[in-house]
Amino acid sequence: MDSKIKSGNTDFLFECILSLKSKEECYAFFEDLCTIPEIKAMSQRVEVAKLLYEKNVYNEIVEATGASTATISRVNRALAYGSEGYESVFKKVLE
Numbered sequence: 001m002d003s004k005i006k007s008g009n010t011d012f013l014f015e016c017i018l019s020l021k022s023k024e025e026c027y028a029f030f031e032d033l034c035t036i037p038e039i040k041a042m043s044q045r046v047e048v049a050k051l052l053y054e055k056n057v058y059n060e061i062v063e064a065t066g067a068s069t070a071t072i073s074r075v076n077r078a079l080a081y082g083s084e085g086y087e088s089v090f091k092k093v094l095e
Contacts, residue, residue: 046086050090
């Protein structure tokens, strides 16, 4: 995998995340790891991605999430040209 984020530190972070077994463990870990605004920003991006994946249009997504059109556009670009991470997860979680 050719990734801009790949490193030993990132590998360890992902190993930690993969070790989590419940939503409660996720809440505890991410609350310690991230600031509340960081968690809210990530959760908003995932919700935007889900709505785009479900073929919602920008104005519906703005209304539903409060995300800026710039954020929606960035997420849409990741869906179209990214590493297929969103699609991989959504196929497991949504279908």
